[in-house]
Amino acid sequence: MDRIRITGGQRLNGVIPISGAKNAALPLMIASLLTDETLTLTNVPRLSDVSALSRILSNHGVDRSVAGKRIGQSAETGQTVALTARQIVDTCAPYDLVSTMRASFWVIAPILARMGEAKVSLPGGCAIGTRPVDLLLMALERLGATITIEGGYALARAPKGLKGAEIVFPKVTVGGTHTALMAAVLADGTTVIENAAREPEVVDLAACLDKMGAKIEGAGTSRIIIQGVSRLGGAHHAVLPDRIETGTYAMAVAMTGGDVLLEGARADLLQAGLDVLSQAGVDISETNEGIRVRRNGAALEPVDVTTDPFPGFPTDLQAQLMALMTMAKGTSRIRETIFENRFMHVQELARLGAKIRLDGDAAYVDGVEKLTGAPVMATDLRASVSLVIGGLVAEGETMINRVYHLDRGFEALETKLGRCGAQIERISG
Ligand code: UD1
Numbered sequence: 562m563d564r565i566r567i568t569g570g571q572r573l574n575g576v577i578p579i580s581g582a583k584n585a586a587l588p589l590m591i592a593s594l595l596t597d598e599t600l601t602l603t604n605v606p607r608l609s610d611v612s613a614l615s616r617i618l619s620n621h622g623v624d625r626s627v628a629g630k631r632i633g634q635s636a637e638t639g640q641t642v643a644l645t646a647r648q649i650v651d652t653c654a655p656y657d658l659v660s661t662m663r664a665s666f667w668v669i670a671p672i673l674a675r676m677g678e679a680k681v682s683l684p685g686g687c688a689i690g691t692r693p694v695d696l697l698l699m700a701l702e703r704l705g706a707t708i709t710i711e712g713g714y715a716l717a718r719a720p721k722g723l724k725g726a727e728i729v730f731p732k733v734t735v736g737g738t739h740t741a742l743m744a745a746v747l748a749d750g751t752t753v754i755e756n757a758a759r760e761p762e763v764v765d766l767a768a769c770l771d772k773m774g775a776k777i778e779g780a781g782t783s784r785i786i787i788q789g790v791s792r793l794g795g796a797h798h799a800v801l802p803d804r805i806e807t808g809t810y811a812m813a814v815a816m817t818g819g820d821v822l823l824e825g826a827r828a829d830l831l832q833a834g835l836d837v838l839s840q841a842g843v844d845i846s847e848t849n850e851g852i853r854v855r856r857n858g859a860a861l862e863p864v865d866v867t868t869d870p871f872p873g874f875p876t877d878l879q880a881q882l883m884a885l886m887t888m889a890k891g892t893s894r895i896r897e898t899i900f901e902n903r904f905m906h907v908q909e910l911a912r913l914g915a916k917i918r919l920d921g922d923a924a925y926v927d928g929v930e931k932l933t934g935a936p937v938m939a940t941d942l943r944a945s946v947s948l949v950i951g952g953l954v955a956e957g958e959t960m961i962n963r964v965y966h967l968d969r970g971f972e973a974l975e976t977k978l979g980r981c982g983a984q985i986e987r988i989s990g
Contacts, residue, residue: 567952572819581800593644594671598795604639622650725750772796863891880947887915906944
């Protein structure tokens with residue numbers, strides 16, 4: 562298994578190109594199952610989650626072609642991927658493929674909508690608390706599907722097709738909203754989704770579905786209305802920039818000090834996160850090319866932050882913010898309200914010398930003078946990158962094990978940070 566070695570203490574200066582969003586690319590790729598025509602996606606990040614989903618889609622019969630590299634393109638430039646599901650040859654998504662990535666469960670919606678049946682293994686994914694799929698299945702049932710659970714699989718059937726209906730989510734769920742959208746676009750009649758997720762990735766999926774011929778109103782608000790159509794066609798769509806990658810590098814620069822342009826980043830996708838950084842004393846400015854992040858010597862102020870669905874502070878940046886606040890002048894409070902058990906990075910940050918107390922859903926972070934390098938291990942995607950942020954300022958060497966978590970969600974991480982001056986290298990294992 563690969564490891565990443567960081568020698569802390571370097572400021573970051575330069576330009577970091579922001580990749581296409583993993584959490585948008587995955588549902589967009591899944592949407593290719595809704596049509597027999599070609600869906601061409603640009604700005605698709607090179608991530609192991611994207612490759613894993615490609616394998617799942619190919620098992621269902623999706624042909625995939627990736628445009629070759631053009632002169633002047635670097636390995637971090639997003640790929641152009643053409644996906645064609647001329648025929649769905651298999652309506653079953655098996656355990657060995659689905660268990661590694663939770664989002665792959667979402668294939669249940671387009672396969673059911675197009676084929677009248679789907680059998681999908683119940684998901685695995687990050688070890689951040691129980692992450693049930695009851696609300697996703699509820700949405701499909703509301704649209705007229707019959708659901709049974711057998712041998713670790715969810716079986717969904719709607720032999721006469723899905724019917725538009727009202728779907729009211731009792732809590733905001735991104736995956737539930739994606740699932741409801743992809744099922745409702747081919748349902749007969751009108752569907753209204755209440756308490757829909759407002760995340761930018763939902764808006765991006767709806768925009769792509771619209772280009773494919775769907776009729777969707779209200780994406781980005783908590784009420785989405787879908788007029789079902791009988792078929793969808795092909796489209797071209799660019800994946801939106803990754804707001805979590807943006808926030809992560811912004812926090813890395815805040816941690817080390819320096820001056821970095823996050824190229825292609827969009828502030829409107831991450832206002833809550835950027836506001837927190839401004840409160841902490843980091844200089845954030847929007848430019849034509851992206852977001853510029855600067856900190857020059859000034860102390861970091863502690864913050865009081867609660868994670869919330871969009872437009873609130875994202876749970877996917879909670880671990881990174883906690884790493885940053887380990888070096889603030891005072892005590893920060895960080896509350897996690899989306900996932901229980903999403904504090905596994907606390908123990909590992911403590912190995913670098915962080916002082917963090919947990920109390921229910923809150924973490925109290927007492928800023929320390931310095932962190933010290935240590936071997937650490939990560940249990941999930943965002944937790945592992947919080948250890949990178951810690952390692953960038955820790956005295957001496959930090960060795961991060963289980964790098965495969967980082968490869969799931971961060972394209973060319975060590976190259977991007979290394980070019981800005983970080984001493985970071987991958988050690989192949
Ligand atoms: C997506 C993101 C993930 C992010 C999360 C919250 C992708 C690929 N992943 O995950 O990075 O952290 O949104 O912003 O886009 N829940 C239920 N029943 C369900 C579904 C969800 O109880 O059927 C609960 C979950 O346990 C959690 C909350 O609802 O407590 C929100 O989960 P959800 O928004 O569905 O997260 P994901 O779509 O899995």
